[in-house]
Amino acid sequence: MKFENKPIFHKLVLSGAFITAIVLRLLRLGAMPLTDMEASIALQALAVGxxxxxxxxxxxxxxxxxxxxFFLLHTGNFLARFWPALFGALIVFVPFLFRNYIGNLPANILSFILALSPEMVGLSRMIGSPMIAFVLLLLTLGLINQKKPILSGVSFALALMGGSGFWTGIVLVGLSLLTAKAVLQIPFEGFFGEFFKHKDDRLKFLIAFGLTIVLVATGFSLATEGLSGVFSGAVDFVRGFxxxxxxxxxxxxxxxxxxxxxxxxFGLWGGIQGLIKRSKPDIFLxxxxxxxxxxxxxxxNASPTDIIWVSLPLWTLSARVIAAVWRWPEENQFVMIITSVMVVIVFAFTLLAMRSLVSPTINQEARLTTFIALAGGFVLMIALVLLVTYGWSEDVALPGLLMGLSVVVLLGMLSLTVRTTSISLERTHELWHPQESSLSTQWLKVSLDRVLEWNKRTTMPIEIAVADFDTPGMRWVLRDYENVVxxxxxxxxxxxxxxxxxxxxQPEISNSYRGQDLVWSQTPNWQGMTPFQYLSWLMTRDTPETTREIIFWVRTDLMPDEQFAQ
Structure with missing residues (x-):
């Protein structure tokens, strides 16, 4: 028996994928300030707490x-983003629950892909994304497939309250099943009918569903009025039209x-191959x-965050085609490894050439030379694969190419995931919510803390007034300060x-104050970008941006020099 056919192997792979997913989603989770959209939702949770x-x-x-x-612990950015990150990590279990349809090896590959892919990680680290509803709805279907009534009832209740993304999923899954039934004659009624035909299973499902709704929607009875928001996601979905x-x-x-x-x-490759072979799972995906x-x-009202409804079936097709095509050759393994290494080197060279090509400082002559080098890299890779194919065999060339591409994709995904999230120290503008601005709250908090430290012996409380700047982000930053109006x-x-x-x-009372301007937010100018700037953004994540500033005023008698003079 091969090791990949042993249950313990799949459990170890799944555990490794989950650990990877958790690390990538929790690492430096609270480093970046909450955006206004995130803060508006986090403030609702703060009200419950x-x-x-x-x-x-x-x-x-x-x-x-x-x-x-928030009721039990101290509030903060990390804790505010904790539950989306945790639910996002659970997506690695979805392939395992559907392994009877997609296969054991593809399920293992897919679990690691979902643990690493930039869109899955990025949206899991964000409040208000469709990730909670997305993952929980898929877990519900997977648990129904595995005939787990209690867990599926809990998951379905949480998905229902996960936002408008739940209704997006219901519509898309329903349309896909109806289309598959019409085109492929795949009856899906049995999938649910088999699960709900037993009275005990129905009862367990409904009890788990109802209890979860009551407990979670009320914040375990901290806010009973939260039950009014159970179906708000449906209202938001309809309003989106x-x-x-x-x-x-x-x-x-x-x-x-x-x-x-x-x-x-890879997903289109797998889909075309599925059409040729008339594979029902591939065609359904x-x-x-x-x-x-x-x-x-x-x-x-669809936003770039909704690409997960497209990327998941494509990643599944990718995992299936990789598992079907790649085989370790019985002979010439060294040649296969050399082929893989050469593919990685050529891709690294090509990537460097592409970064140089989009550089705004490069002149026309250098750009032409770089373009020729870029084309030469692709020609070299094709020539390499053909040379190995006809010099040795296709059984060596194709696995070598796939192994090299897999390494390139793996490293590229990991690099992009780190770079496009707050895991790295670099701040980048991403597409998830184009209208949202990234906030710079550090210097405001530093300035506030300094003034309060200077006057900590003052008996009278220091009032903090925010004039004509009532935003969720500002309210979230000032949540722990006293006497804020x-x-x-x-x-x-x-x-x-x-x-x-x-x-x-310019406040009328500014004569008796000292002010310091601070950068509050940066908003990318997506609409004003040229095609070349979009191409440059794909490589460098640099965009033209608009900066919004605030003025931090302090009453002069609270300044150290004034206190010393007195």
Whole structure:
């Protein structure tokens, strides 16, 4: 018996994939400030933890669970993003639950791909993304496939409260199943009918579903009014049909190329191969990917975050085609390894040439030379594969090519994942929510803490006023400070110790204050970018941006020099 056919092997692989997924999703999770979109949802959870009134949205799974965390523990960026990251890591179990359809080896490969892929990691580290609903809905279907009524009931309840992404999934899965039934004559009624035909299983499912709804939506009874937000995701989904399309329109397909290009290439290869062989699982996956892509383009409120509905079936097709094609040759293993190494070297050379090609400082003559070198790299790789094919055999060339490409894809995915998330120290602009700005909160907090430290012996509390700058991000940053007020303007009779205002606003009381301008946010100018700038962004993640500044005002009597003079 081969080791890959032993159950212990698959469990070890799954454990390794889960550990990898957890590490990539939790590492430096709280390093980046919350965006306004993230902060608006985190503030709902904070209201649950503090037992204060708020208006609940469609992310009740997140709000309920995070609210409990905020009630028990100290609030922070890491804790605010913890549950999306944890649920995102659970996606590695989805292939395992469907291994009877996609195969054991493809399931193992797919689990590691989902642990590493940039879109899966990036969206798991973000509040408000469709990842919670996406993963939990797939886990529900997988647990139904494995006939686990209690776990599937819990998962289905959490998915329902996971946001509008749940209803996106219901629509796409339903359309895919109906299309597969019409085209392939695949009856899907038995999939659910077999599960629900036993009364005990139905009862277990419903009890688990109901208890989860009540417990999580109320934050374990911290906010009973949270039950009103259980079906808010459906309202948001329907309302999305009346929303304007994201501009420029190219951002959504560009996101697919930016984060899931290997899935597109290998997935289409697997889909075409499945059509030729009339493989029903492959054709169903291709139908699902096509449905997701049509939704991405046509649904007005679809954002680049929704590429996961396209990339998952494509990654599954990729795993199946790699498992089917790659075989370790019985002879000439050394030649295969050399072929793989050469493929990696050629791709590294090609990548360097592409980065040079998009450099804004390169002149026309150097760009032409670089383009020729780039074309030469592709020709060299094709010549290498043909040489090995006809010099030795196709049984050596194809595995060598696939092994080399696999190493390139693996390293590329890991590099892109680290670079496009807060795992790296580099701040980049990503496509997930094009209208969102990245916030710079560090210097504001440093300035606040310094002033409060200078005046820690003062008996009177220092009031912090925020004038005409009431944003979720600002409220989240100031959540732990006392005596904070948000006002549309500051009247002349008011004398707050600290005043925060937009740089375009000049308060009437500014004569008795000292001010310092601070960068608050940077917004990428996607609409003003040229095709060459988009190509450059794919390689360097550099974009033209608009900066928004604030002024940090301090009343003069609170400054150290004034206190010393007195």
């Amino acid at each position: 503090q037992k204060t009134e708020t208006i609940f949205g469609g992310h009740m799974t997140y709000v309920g669970l995070t609210g409990i965390d 009346g929303m304007p399309y994201i501009e420029p329109f190219v951002l959504k397909p560009l996101a697919l190329a930016a984060y899931s290009l290997p899935a597109v290439i 291709l139908i699902t990917a096509l449905a997701g892509f049509i939704y991405l383009l046509l649904y007005p 948000f006002v549309p303007y500051v009247p002349p009779s008011s004398q707050p110790g600290i005043l925060i205002s937009d740089i375009l606003t």
